[in-house]
Amino acid sequence: MAFLTVEDQATKGRVIGRMVIGLIIALVFLIPYVVMFLGSVKTKEEILSYDSQFLPRDGWQWQNYTEMWSTPETPLPFNMISTIVISVAATLLVLLVAMPAAYYTARFRFPGRMAFMALVILTQMLQPAILATGLFKQMLFFGITDTWLAMILINAAFNLAFATWMMHSFFAAVPKEVDEAAQLDGAGKFRTLFKVNLPLVWPGIVTAVIFTFVSAWNEFAASLVILSTAENQPLSVALTKFIGQYATSWQFVFAVSIVSIIPVVILFFFIEKRLIGGLTAGSVK
């Protein structure tokens, strides 16, 4: 690169410097998950031994990923099903409930609109943990404690606000003329929403949906108090069963974690670009 000017050299140096710093930052954020993965392929004896190494010493124990499904600590296949059912159902419920509200509040002015948005913001500030005692007694009262239904409702309700808020900002970005043109053509509100608006805002809707799904997938505090039967508990709670006072089955803790984390991290990668837009639009949990 004999033709580079002094200034170009300086810029090049700066870019390389940034790449090095960037690499270090990425490593810091990745290392805990690398440790997690390495732990998931060690034997229990090796993990708990006083002279354990960073890398698996006794060979890579891939069978941890098959053995974890049948352990005395927790019925993992059921936990997996619970996690999937609860988070899918809660996400669908949020989509069904939040989308019409988000569309309507973004498109029309009406008395009570501000009150509704204030209610949404108030909900956004709350988490299941804050109301755990109330939720616990309430689900007893309704007779649905220790059921999927209770956790589906809780996950949906506490993620509703964020989803509404985010979808609202995406609908609001669609020019009003688009709606007016559709209405002139004789389309009703439902048709306008589905045929005209949705094709324009679906990336935003997908972002809100993935966000809701990941948050329901990882929910811990409410599941801990509401779901008492081992079969009903999601992975986040089931995982703690492997942690004992004296001998923890870390290899299973980490194998379960890896299996649980990878799909949601991939989902999150899809919306990574749009997170910044979503965060500019409003406040997020």
Next chain:
Amino acid sequence: MTITPAPAPGKVPKRRRALNGEGFMQALPWLAPAIVLILVVVVFPAGYMIFNSLRKISQSGLDKGWAVPGKKDPDWGIFSNFAHIFSDPNLPRILWNSLVWVVVVVAFTVLISLVLAQFLSKPFPGRRIVRMAVVIPWAASVVMTTTVFYYSLDPNYGPFNLLLERLGLVGSEGIGFTKDPALALGAAMVVAVFVSLPFTIYTLLAGVQSVPADTIEAAKMDGAGKLRTYFSVVLPQLRGSLAVAVLINIINVFNNLPILKVMTGDLPGYESDTLMTYIFKVMQDDQRIDWASALSVLNFAIVAVIVLIYVRIVKPLKEV
């Protein structure tokens, strides 16, 4: 609690039936599902929690009427559960822990995030990969992330202690980060900062990217140095996203359960408990829903104050 947005000065009063002439009844079918869900699963349990805080509830969960003063507690009538929690010798320690926990975690989170957001807004090859790595703790379950830290810090077999040993910083006995209440609380703070960083970085990154480039150019033309430009041009324009990041973090960190449950949950006593972990101990170990409810109401009141401050500063309803 009502949240009324402050009217912008000089704005004409809102028309009751605006642009499209929609009435509340026409809007109702679109909003009703959301309203019902919020009322049933958020507002009702909040009210029920307040009600329970005024009742006497047995350990088996039986409601035994209005609360009556305990033998050792002052007579506060139906507020006896509150009398009990306020005369609890553990409470001052727990509130102090909560305050230290929130202040330290949020301060470090925001400071580190300001630096990283600034860095990640600069162009360089591979930036997208770095941003993706940064987002992982946000997607991953907090319980799972915390367990790997807990394991790493174990004095006998934890890889972090192994690393310190290899570097010659400690002997083979390691440091019992997770065995001593003060050290465990400190380690929990590190984990809390780690899992709070992604959201905070992205919120501030959104703010940094919306700072108009010409204002920075103008500052440079005026001969301002890099630091000067940052503090007098960039930082003031980050006010909005900074306020969001700080307040959402305060609420999240204050109400965090899994980190302390994993890191300090096995330690005896309440030396490293915050209000939230204490509530869960009273609810699950002591099985006292009435006392736990009173503590939750106290917790709720603190959150309400924070939300009120948030609404005052950020004015989230201004532009909806």
